[in-house]
Amino acid sequence: MRVLIVDDHPVVRSGLRALLETDPGLEVVGEAGSGEQALALAPRLAPGVVLMDLRLGEGIDGVTATERLRAAADPPAVMILTTYDHDADIVRAVEAGAAGYLVKDAAPQVILDAVHAAARGETVLAPALVHRLMTRMRRPGPRITDRELEVLRLVAQGRANRAIAKELFISEATVKTHLAHAFDKLGVDNRTGAVAALREQGLLGP
Known part of the structure; x- marks a missing residue:
């Protein structure tokens, strides 16, 4: 499975590459430091899964990049891997078409399993996030305009x-x-x- 890593921190990208390359079923085909770069690389590299950070410094964020990637003719699965676990961020990412949402303190094997699950078309959310989202959906509050x-x-x-x-x-x-x-x-x-x-x-x- 071909994977594109998108994160604005070079050290994080290097760490994720090292982790993904321990799995013989995964091939890291590229890295991007911004949403714009990810959108430019994806058509050429044709990844099956994009591992996407949520906040990418200046320029478009991970949610916008996800939405645009998923709008392509043959879209890759997008797995959000970020530091932030706010309910609003999770909802925005899922609505944009993300296959899953994990925080960066997830265990290495959990991340590897999530990439494979996303490639299979499955949705991946940490159990704690699922519980919070279900609670939010069952008791939605008035929407801030x-x-x-x-x-x-x-x-x-x-x-x-x-x-x-x-x-x-x-x-x-x-x-x-x-x-x-x-x-x-x-x-x-x-x-x-x-x-x-x-x-x-x-x-x-x-």
């Missing part, structure tokens, strides 16, 4: 309501309304709590 998230991202940067209103070309009253709705959905009563809740869900980045 894109505009509310945009406002809260500016709040996380320390912006006051007036500055947020000016940047988004809306009134301060509208900013306050968005914040009030977001607080209610997140079950918090202040800006700090809202930002903390979104960070916990992986919606504001690390």
Whole structure:
């Protein structure tokens, strides 16, 4: 099985290559340090599985790269292997077409087995992540709108309501309304709590 490794850290790529090459059934055909590079290499290298990091520095992230790879005529399976295990990240990756999602502290054999499973068309999620996702799906909370998230991202940067209103070309009253709705959905009563809740869900980045 041909494997393409995508990670923005050279040391991680080297470690993954060394691990994958211990399995005689796997062949590492290339490495990419960015999502753009992965998209450029995949058509030429024709991997069966792409081992993809989620956050790739500047440029497109692992979810976007996954979505574009999976949209190809003969798409490879994409296995997410990342440091982050936020619920929102997992959901985004699965929705983009990822065959599985593991965190980098997974045991070496678990990673090898996951690559083989992805190649067979199976879905691979760590048991703990499956439990969390099922709980989330059974008890979905109110969805934060894109505009509310945009406002809260500016709040996380320390912006006051007036500055947020000016940047988004809306009134301060509208900013306050968005914040009030977001607080209610997140079950918090202040800006700090809202930002903390979104960070916990992986919606504001690390």
